Amino acid sequence: MTGFPIYRPRRLRATENLRSMIRETSLSVKDLIFPLFVVPGKNIKTEIETLKGNYQWSVDRVMEAVDEAAALGIPAVLLFGIPSYKDAAGSSAWDDNEPVQMASKAIKAKYPELVVITDACFCEYTTHGHCGVLDAKGDVDNDPTLENLKKLAVSQARCGADIIAPSNMMDGYVAAMRQALDEAGYTNVSIMAYSAKFASAYYGPFRAAADSAPDHGDRKGYQMDPCNSDEALREVALDIEEGADIVMVKPAMAYQDVTRRVHDTFNRPLCVYNVSGEYAMIKAAAEKGWIDEERIVMETMLGFKRAGAKMIITYFALEVAKWLKEEK
Numbered sequence: 001m002t003g004f005p006i007y008r009p010r011r012l013r014a015t016e017n018l019r020s021m022i023r024e025t026s027l028s029v030k031d032l033i034f035p036l037f038v039v040p041g042k043n044i045k046t047e048i049e050t051l052k053g054n055y056q057w058s059v060d061r062v063m064e065a066v067d068e069a070a071a072l073g074i075p076a077v078l079l080f081g082i083p084s085y086k087d088a089a090g091s092s093a094w095d096d097n098e099p100v101q102m103a104s105k106a107i108k109a110k111y112p113e114l115v116v117i118t119d120a121c122f123c124e125y126t127t128h129g130h131c132g133v134l135d136a137k138g139d140v141d142n143d144p145t146l147e148n149l150k151k152l153a154v155s156q157a158r159c160g161a162d163i164i165a166p167s168n169m170m171d172g173y174v175a176a177m178r179q180a181l182d183e184a185g186y187t188n189v190s191i192m193a194y195s196a197k198f199a200s201a202y203y204g205p206f207r208a209a210a211d212s213a214p215d216h217g218d219r220k221g222y223q224m225d226p227c228n229s230d231e232a233l234r235e236v237a238l239d240i241e242e243g244a245d246i247v248m249v250k251p252a253m254a255y256q257d258v259t260r261r262v263h264d265t266f267n268r269p270l271c272v273y274n275v276s277g278e279y280a281m282i283k284a285a286a287e288k289g290w291i292d293e294e295r296i297v298m299e300t301m302l303g304f305k306r307a308g309a310k311m312i313i314t315y316f317a318l319e320v321a322k323w324l325k326e327e328k
């Protein structure tokens with residue numbers, strides 16, 4: 001043998017302190033975004049059947065969940081709403097008196113530092129359950145939807161949102177929102193774009209929770225084909241060009257290659273959405289006693305970080321935060 005020996009990490013794995021020195025990836029409570037569902041009415045805390053351990057909250061009680069998240073050090077919540085009325089346009093989405101807007105105001109009043117992210121889509125607000133206005137054929141009509149998205153963004157910003165997260169994937173959605181926000185004076189409000197959102201069966205449990213399943217057809221016209229990752233990069237590039245502050249890959253677990261490529265290509269703040277079906281699978285197997293829930297969840301979260309994600313939207317946020325605390 002000549003020269004230096006090849007690198008053998010074995011010696012550096014001998015003790016926990018040594019392992020900690022060569023660890024490349026870490027998970028922190030500051031990586032977590034906690035999704036919350038707010039509904040009309042009073043004194044409501046209803047467990048979501050398909051998302052055990054998560055609840056639909058009325059605005060007067062949602063602070064119970066927010067208090068817990070804040071106490072654990074979670075930096076951000078993501079608000080989804082079920083409106084008190086639906087119509088073909090989804091006009092309750094830009095009504096300042098609906099649950100998302102009211103909850104944003106209440107949360108910012110109590111926790112000015114907590115980052116409030118609001119979901120900007122129409123499927124919860126339209127009678128037909130699609131993510132925008134429909135044309136005569138029953139397909140989503142891109143440009144009129146953009147006009148509504150502008151009103152929605154300004155309403156959410158007015159009610160305190162720090163980051164608006166448009167999940168409907170219309171063409172030009174980021175630029176339209178950015179322009180509307182700037183014109184209304186909300187230049188400090190950021191946009192988190194669902195840039196690489198795939199048409200996925202993993203959203204099933206969410207649609208039950210948010211009452212947002214389409215009544216006809218599917219979302220393949222505006223969500224991406226799971227076969228494509230080059231296309232995902234083009235979508236991300238477009239959203240960045242239009243002014244997205246944060247880009248997202250969704251779902252997370254089956255698309256970690258996309259996360260890695262987006263990270264390496266763009267080096268922008270990157271979020272992954274650990275979606276409802278991913279949560280439900282782990283919960284169900286854990287309930288059966290087939291897996292060690294804590295270890296599986298923590299390993300999964302680390303996988304997202306290793307793939308290049310900076311932020312993780314997860315229904316496990318409270319549990320992960322508690323487990324991280326116990327580790328110390």
Ligand code: PBG
Nearest residue numbers: 121123167202203206275276277
């Ligand atoms: C709606 C929306 C969906 C999710 C977030 N926003 C579902 C969909 O596109 O049908 C899914 C979240 C999850 O599954 O946890 N635009």
Ligand code: ZN
Nearest residue numbers: 121122123131
């Ligand atoms: Zn939608």
